Amino acid sequence: MPKWLLRISVTALLFSLVAGCSTASTDTTKPADGAQTVAEPAAAEPMVLNWSIPGEPPTLDPGIASDAPSMDMINLVFEGLTAVDRQGEMVNATAESFTQSPDFSHYVFTIRKDAKWSNGDPVTAHDFEYGIKRNLDPKTAADYAYQLFYIKGAEEYYTGKGSLDDVGIKATDDYTLEFTLRAPTPYFRELTSFTTYYPLHKKTLESNPDWANDAKTIVGNGPFVMDVWEHKAKMQFSKSPTYWDQANVKLDRIEIAMIEDPNTALSMFENGDLDWGGYPAFNLSPDAIGKLKEEGKIIVADNPxxxxxxxxxxxxxxxxxxxxxxxxxxxxxxxxxxxxxxxxxxxxxxxxxxxxxxxxxxxxxxxxxxxxxxxxxxxxxxxxxxxxxxxxxxxxxxxxxxxxxxxxxxxxxxxxxxxxxxxxxxxxxxxxxxxxxxxxxxxxxxxxxxxxxxxxxxxxxxxxxxxxxxxxxxxxxxxxxxxxxxxxxxxxxxxxxxxxxxxxxxxxxxxxxxxGNPYIKNDKVKDFVILPLGGSYFKYAYVEK
Missing domain, CATH: 3.10.105.10 (Dipeptide-binding Protein; Domain 3)
Structure with missing residues (x-):
């Protein structure tokens, strides 16, 4: 049983699924002046993962979102101070290091100098301070504002009993972010992987109040960028060229279909049009679970x-x-x-x-x-x-x-x-x-x-x-x-x-x-992580040929 002073033991599930990955045909150029024909090298087919979600995400604003589909999509295009690795263990992410006081009431994070927004701007400690204080503003109406109340003065500011200046978060320079907490919180580092603690691009938010509902206006700092958002139909993401750890991002593209009927989604999976069946992509219907259980295919992810x-x-x-x-x-x-x-x-x-x-x-x-x-x-x-x-x-x-x-x-x-x-x-x-x-x-x-x-x-x-x-x-x-x-x-x-x-x-x-979240899987997609507490993490996923 977990104790308060124990770090979260984050053990993820690594699964495999099927996705096609073919090789492009060789393109031959006709020789000039009788020269010998030379075959061009084969162009690699983009590595694409086909996924689904059960409906339209209400928003891709990390400060506003509080539903699972939105958060899964947010984790494609944004990243916090911490994240998980292939094994689901907590690791530094946009922060390259951190220190904590012996009584767990003061934390200092150092931001990576190579961290960039998708528009090329540097990600700084000021972006984290801005994002968190903006999410604490009652006008923002963040459902998860209370997750920030571990910070000293945060609840007082949110409830109108304190000043924003007294909130215990401060960017002391471009790459140093300090948190002073209201009480000892040994699990605070884990909290910084939660979306409400993510950085926000100030110019984007201040120039367009609807920025989080259009692929063209979303500026993130995560492993992918959004290319397409056809509302109530589909989303498309591609590997971010500005992400600091892009060498570990192998997928070229993720295609997300919005499919309300789980039986339709299951049929698409069985036909090879989707690369995952069940949680966390969609919920299997009870009838499907019974049949798949008889066939010995059901696996249950044990997320609290x-x-x-x-x-x-x-x-x-x-x-x-x-x-x-x-x-x-x-x-x-x-x-x-x-x-x-x-x-x-x-x-x-x-x-x-x-x-x-x-x-x-x-x-x-x-x-x-x-x-x-x-x-x-x-x-x-x-x-x-x-x-x-x-x-x-x-x-x-x-x-x-x-x-x-x-x-x-x-x-x-x-x-x-x-x-x-x-x-x-x-x-x-x-x-x-x-x-x-x-x-x-x-x-x-x-x-x-x-x-x-x-x-x-x-x-x-x-x-x-x-x-x-x-x-x-x-x-x-x-x-x-x-x-x-x-x-x-x-x-x-x-x-x-x-x-x-x-x-x-x-x-x-x-x-x-x-x-208990049931799903079925196959063997072509590797290193997809079901987060230990639930949800999707695509950063390391790849499609095996």
């Missing part, structure tokens, strides 16, 4: 994460704790895991993954009879004689559709409640949930870094960017705030345990299962 039902606690009847508990206790998790997911993942009776060590036994159990009792008590507290109309919301996807139907049947059978099911494409669904335009629905949270605080602090502040349930509990908030400053690992874990106990008592989110 939790899927659960989210309740909008500001909208009746889910303003009532007992109503939320009733829905949570009535779920048949085994039915969903065995009948729909078929990946052998564990049922979730807590929000933070068991691997993070807070409470392996969970905080509650399924109990249909107690669920009925809680429903009756909750309705009485709300003065309800009949249960109101409910609409359950999910984004387009066969797995979430089947889960919605299973929940609909189970809640009808156990609680006698009817509900409607509503769906929308990911971009619309995601925006609605963030804005609170839903009653209840499905949510999947994957780890950004390997510590339980990552799963708990999203619910700390009612108006926090990722607090999609609008949970507001002062005791919960105080426990997490205390955990930030607690240097004893056992005491810190106890604070977080107590906080999660409150979360599972109040039940703004009803966990269903922990994450």
């Amino acid at each position: 994460g939790t899927r659960g039902v989210i309740f909008n606690t500001t909208k009746p009847p889910f303003t009532n704790k007992k109503i939320r508990q009733a829905f949570a206790y009535a779920i048949d998790r085994k039915e969903i895991i065995d009948g729909i997911l078929q990946t052998g993942v564990a049922p979730a009776f807590g929000w933070s993954p068991v691997s993070m060590g807070l409470n392996p036994d969970g905080f509650f159990k399924e109990d249909p009879e107690k669920a009925k009792q809680l429903l009756a008590e909750g309705m009485q507290e709300l003065g309800l004689k009949e249960f109101p109309k409910l609409t359950y919301y999910y984004d387009v996807g066969e797995t979430d559709k089947k889960i919605a139907q299973a929940l609909q049947d189970r809640w009808k059978h156990t609680l006698g409640i009817d509900m409607e099911i509503r769906t929308a494409e990911w971009k619309v669904y995601y925006a609605d949930v963030l804005e609170g335009n839903y009653q209840f629905g499905i949510w999947l949270w994957g780890a950004d870094f390997n510590d339980p605080i990552n799963f708990l602090e999203m619910f700390k502040d009612k108006d926090g960017g990722n607090n999609v349930v609008r949970f507001d509990n002062q005791e919960y908030r105080e426990l997490l705030n205390q955990s930030y400053y607690e240097t004893d690992p056992e005491k810190r874990n106890k604070l977080m345990f107590d906080a999660e106990k409150i979360l599972m008592e109040e039940m703004p989110v009803a966990p269903i299962h922990f994450r």
Whole structure:
């Protein structure tokens, strides 16, 4: 089980897939004046990886993005101070070195002098300072602004209680970046590989507010550049000629197709039109998983994460704790895991993954009879004689559709409640949930870094960017705030345990299962890395002839 003072052990999965790579035919030039014919050398066919994502990424702005498809694309064209290597181990990236104080409260990064933006400008420490301070500005509306609150003065500035000048990040010269933290944070270096900490090109942002939605205006510092963005259709990336480590980037081009239907994507993979089947390119449908499992082809990537039902606690009847508990206790998790997911993942009776060590036994159990009792008590507290109309919301996807139907049947059978099911494409669904335009629905949270605080602090502040349930509990908030400053690992874990106990008592989110990401692979593409915490990393990938 991970301890706070342990570095994240980042062990990635290296996989292989099939992609065609042919040789161009020889071009022969007709000789002049009877000279002997000479064959020109064969031109190498570009090395191309064909990929897919399930829909339109909302943005390629590292400060704004908080969804997986956007972040995967961002990691093609941007790079942070740190990244991962072929084995998934944390390494220096745009920073060539770093130092840290003995108490982990002060970090200094040295920026590579050969790091450049895609337009040829040098990447400097000032670009990191600018990007982070811009993401902290409340006007930016960054959902992940709270990931920057480890920096001294950051939360105070964001909440209007402090000054930007007091935020503990400073470029002391073009290549030296200093962080002063609010409390000891041994895992801070790992945080700097997260998109909210990426540099931003100031001139680009200030000259065009829509810069992150057009291939022509995106200026990045990563291993690839975006050439094409046909919205809702495709993206195309090519190897960046200005990237500092371009010698280790072997792909000439990555073609990204936006395919909403996973069965269509799977057919394209089987026909050789795509080079990967399943996570992290797209979600395999339950029917496909069953068939592929019988054939012995399914592999499950074990990335920490939790899927659960989210309740909008500001909208009746889910303003009532007992109503939320009733829905949570009535779920048949085994039915969903065995009948729909078929990946052998564990049922979730807590929000933070068991691997993070807070409470392996969970905080509650399924109990249909107690669920009925809680429903009756909750309705009485709300003065309800009949249960109101409910609409359950999910984004387009066969797995979430089947889960919605299973929940609909189970809640009808156990609680006698009817509900409607509503769906929308990911971009619309995601925006609605963030804005609170839903009653209840499905949510999947994957780890950004390997510590339980990552799963708990999203619910700390009612108006926090990722607090999609609008949970507001002062005791919960105080426990997490205390955990930030607690240097004893056992005491810190106890604070977080107590906080999660409150979360599972109040039940703004009803966990269903922990994450397991199924995929199939073949043997032509090498060194593609599934990030240990989830997501795609293409830098080292190449296609074997």
